[in-house]
Amino acid sequence: MKRQIRVWMKQTSLLLLLGAVLSFCRAQSQMDGEETGVDEEHVELFTTPTTKMAAATSDFGYNLFRVLASREASSNIFLAPISVSAVLTQLSLGTSESAERQLFRALRYHTLQDPALHTTLKDLLASVRTPGKGLSTAQRIYLARRLRLKQDFFTLVEQRYGVRPKALLGGSKDVKEINDWVSQETGGTVQRFLSKPLPRNAGVNAVSAAHFKGKWVIRLSQTGELGTFQVDGGTPVRIPIMQQDNYPVKMGADSDLGCMITQIQMQDDISMFIFLPDEVTTNMTLLEDSLTAEFVQDLSMTLLPAHVSLTMPVLKFSYSTNLLPLLGNAGFADWLQNTGLEKISAQPAVLSSVSHKVVMETAPEGNEYASATSPSGHLSYSVNRPFLFLIRDEVSGALLVIGRVTNPKDLAV
Ligand SMILES: *[C@@H]1O[C@H](CO)[C@@H](O)[C@H](O)[C@H]1NC(C)=O
Secondary structure, X not given: OHHHHHHHHHHHHHHHHHOOOOOHHHHHHHHHHHXXXXXXXXXXXXXXXXXXXXXXXXXXXXXXXXXXXHHOOOOOEEEOHHHHHHHHHHHHOOOOXXXXXXXXXXXXXXXXOOOOHHHHHHHHHHHHXXXXXXXXXXXXXXXXXXXXXXXXXXXXXXXXXXXXXXXXXXXXXXXXXXXXXXXHHXXXXXXXXXXXXXXXXXXXXXXXXXXXXXXXXXXXXXXXXXXXXXXXXXXXXXXXXXXXXXXXXXXXXXXXXXXXXXXXXXXXXXXXXXXXXXXXXXXXXXXXXXXXXXXXXXXXXXXXXXXEEEEEEOOEEEEEEEOHHHHHHHOOHHHHHOOOOOOOEOOOOOEEEEEEEEEEXXXXXXXXXXXXXXXXXXXXXXXXXXXXXXXXXXXXXXXXXXXXXXXXXXXXX
């Protein structure tokens, strides 16, 4: 609460400095609300089993993102954490009790005290994958046939998550098998999930993939002109941009983190949060370190409505990585020492890959147009240098996609 108010005051002065004409009455009532606890029900989003689960998958996601961010110090990186949570939770159905405890701790489930954890996760996944939200995901466990697999595990995962783990034959057909399934499951939006064969002697493989194409509530326009994007320590690049004057956003500044934060509304209660550092830098360690489900929720309560002249890159990318080497630093070290996958196979089953792919597009389309008459001055918000963004489901608070864009020119499709 303390931080919230502090951030609020700072951003107010900054917005005033920038010349935003904010409704003072609105700001005043918001502040009164904080003092009297009227906003309490918003601040306390994470109270139901589903929203607590959303917070857990988000916090796991932020942890994993930090590890990825420090490994890939200055490049573009992306994750769809809820999909990774989902596949690792499927895997937990094959572990011993003590291994499950360690795995659940790393997945941030240990505080949930939810006896129906799998049902809650399944419900959360279903709610964030309703078609209007623009997210599709695919999660499945692939197992080497030679492991003498236990059919009970297949049945249990299928009962809980509606997807049956699959035995692999070994060899090049496996890649096609996996890629075809991911493509089918995501409506053709995630192609070429694996670009090379699984490691030799692959045992247990966790596959997670996500595609996100959200629609803005209010459309942006793409003029076809290129905009300039500053690159840390390099020559600025020219990239396709989307632009709209008089665009309603929520925004604020956090001078501790040295960034401006903007929340842009998408359809079906999805939001994009953009964290734009004041400086041209790829070092966002301070910001990355502060990200938690609670922090983002508090932040969303403190951002203030404003109309801006908005300019942002047209994002279109796909990003693949094997997350297994990152897990040790993301809270899974204990579990990795002994994964206890004893309900999967009579033989010792080794986790050999945790492959992840995320594909995302931002297009200018939206159902509504920005109003022509500007209520404010000439505040502009230009995403023209390295930034970090989140895609969040506002109903549950679940983090769907997180990314750091350091050079849009390097994005692969
Ligand atoms: C990134 O910034 C933090 C402070 O915000 C600093 O401690 C750290 O050394 C920086 N990292 C690099 C690689 O420059």
